[in-house]
Amino acid sequence: KNFFVAAGLNSTGIAAGAGTGRAIAEWIVEGHPTMDLTEVDIRRFQGFQNGAGYLHDRVVETVGTLYGMHWPHLQYETARDVRRSPIHDRLAALGACFGEVSGWERPNWYASHEAEPRYEHSFGRQNWFSDSGEEHRAVREAVGLFDQTSFAKFLIQGRDAEAVMQRICANDVGVPAGRVVYTTMLNRHGGIEADLTVTRLCEDRYMVVTGGAGERRDFHWIEQSIPDGAHAFLTNVTSAYAVLGVMGPKSRELLSSLTGADLSNEAFPFLSSREIEIGHAVVRATRITYVGELGWELYVPTEFATHVYDVLVHKGQEHGMRHAGFHAMDSLRVEKGYRAWGSDLTDQDTPVEAGLRFAVAFEKAVEFNGKSALLRQIEQGVKKRLVVFTLDDPEPLLLGDEPIYRNGEVVGRTTSGTFGHTVGRSVGMGYVENEEGVDTADIRSGTYEIEVRAERFQATASLRPPYDPRNERVRS
Numbered sequence: 420k421n422f423f424v425a426a427g428l429n430s431t432g433i434a435a436g437a438g439t440g441r442a443i444a445e446w447i448v449e450g451h452p453t454m455d456l457t458e459v460d461i462r463r464f465q466g467f468q469n470g471a472g473y474l475h476d477r478v479v480e481t482v483g484t485l486y487g488m489h490w491p492h493l494q495y496e497t498a499r500d501v502r503r504s505p506i507h508d509r510l511a512a513l514g515a516c517f518g519e520v521s522g523w524e525r526p527n528w529y530a531s532h533e534a535e536p537r538y539e540h541s542f543g544r545q546n547w548f549s550d551s552g553e554e555h556r557a558v559r560e561a562v563g564l565f566d567q568t569s570f571a572k573f574l575i576q577g578r579d580a581e582a583v584m585q586r587i588c589a590n591d592v593g594v595p596a597g598r599v600v601y602t603t604m605l606n607r608h609g610g611i612e613a614d615l616t617v618t619r620l621c622e623d624r625y626m627v628v629t630g631g632a633g634e635r636r637d638f639h640w641i642e643q644s645i646p647d648g649a650h651a652f653l654t655n656v657t658s659a660y661a662v663l664g665v666m667g668p669k670s671r672e673l674l675s676s677l678t679g680a681d682l683s684n685e686a687f688p689f690l691s692s693r694e695i696e697i698g699h700a701v702v703r704a705t706r707i708t709y710v711g712e713l714g715w716e717l718y719v720p721t722e723f724a725t726h727v728y729d730v731l732v733h734k735g736q737e738h739g740m741r742h743a744g745f746h747a748m749d750s751l752r753v754e755k756g757y758r759a760w761g762s763d764l765t766d767q768d769t770p771v772e773a774g775l776r777f778a779v780a781f782e783k784a785v786e787f788n789g790k791s792a793l794l795r796q797i798e799q800g801v802k803k804r805l806v807v808f809t810l811d812d813p814e815p816l817l818l819g820d821e822p823i824y825r826n827g828e829v830v831g832r833t834t835s836g837t838f839g840h841t842v843g844r845s846v847g848m849g850y851v852e853n854e855e856g857v858d859t860a861d862i863r864s865g866t867y868e869i870e871v872r873a874e875r876f877q878a879t880a881s882l883r884p885p886y887d888p889r890n891e892r893v894r895s
Contacts, residue, residue, distance in 0.1 A: 438585035462636035466811030490540035505724035522571035557741035569631035591780035605789030661724035711755030756884030
């Protein structure tokens, strides 16, 4: 405790020195960062990334590209193929172009028509745009298969597991076994330290699932939040399970042809989880989605992953199943207004500001972390609010970090941006800020523009997503 690190500035030490000093000083005095330090948080690295061999290979490239062109979706070339899903080779044979997150090789898109699965970078529509668009449409219209093995998975278990999780989680996780809860974990200021899902497996055991990039950070946050003496034990089980996401309106039809389990709405409602048989394997099927469609995430013991995958692919041909990558997942989730931690959500943003009050259980008896700060904020009003923007012009491409104008004045920047292949234009999210306060009426009354490559384009602002705002497809 009380040990602070400010190192590894990668040739920017003089330029960043003053800001680094301020950040550390305020952190020490306030007990928490006063600005978003996600991009320089040492917890963004996994343990193996501190190895001598990894550093030898990666640091040379990192320093060499510091002043190079930072293209959208640019991938490192060194220290690759470190963490691979059990089905990696099968996906590569299908033309997957992989990106890297926390050492994981993840299929970002699939090259079609014998094209080479390689990025051709630009600030416009890159060479994967049309292929990813087809993947996007397959998920919306039929069924898509995602390799989500890079998800971080933790078990927290013990007789005090519920009490500990109720204090750490803003939402109510005191649910029956087999139920899934989307929740944030907050600091004492109400800032979002993590957003993730919690599945209750039994009375004294939960599974926590979060993004691969947050594996070390989120594990550390939960671990240091467990009180001394509590009978609650946290274990990282990420490597124990592959995760196959079966998403789309035909996902029930496909999975029902492979299992004897009843997957109807009545028997298997949204936000429920149970073990089912697929082929000769027993997998945990969790009905949840990050793409805004009916679907299940299948948590498959690693040694059964290729078998379950092969069964899905064989039967999927009858249902129009298509492999889909993380670029498609991003365009699908932004159309639906689903937030991403590290861009749309940080420890400087609260659920009230981010539009996530539905995931905060103010009524539960436990005084969860950050509750009093949120109640004060609700009483006093917020000075920023996360808004979904849709460009009126279908041609410009949002990438994130574009200036947002309200009535001709800059009021924020986009946090996420992509082309929405269902709505036929770019969709983004970003915080609209005003020191005098921001409310729904203010957001609806303004005229908005977003600046793309030094040109402003009219945008429609909304607190609801442009796609399926009533969640009818998710619960179908």
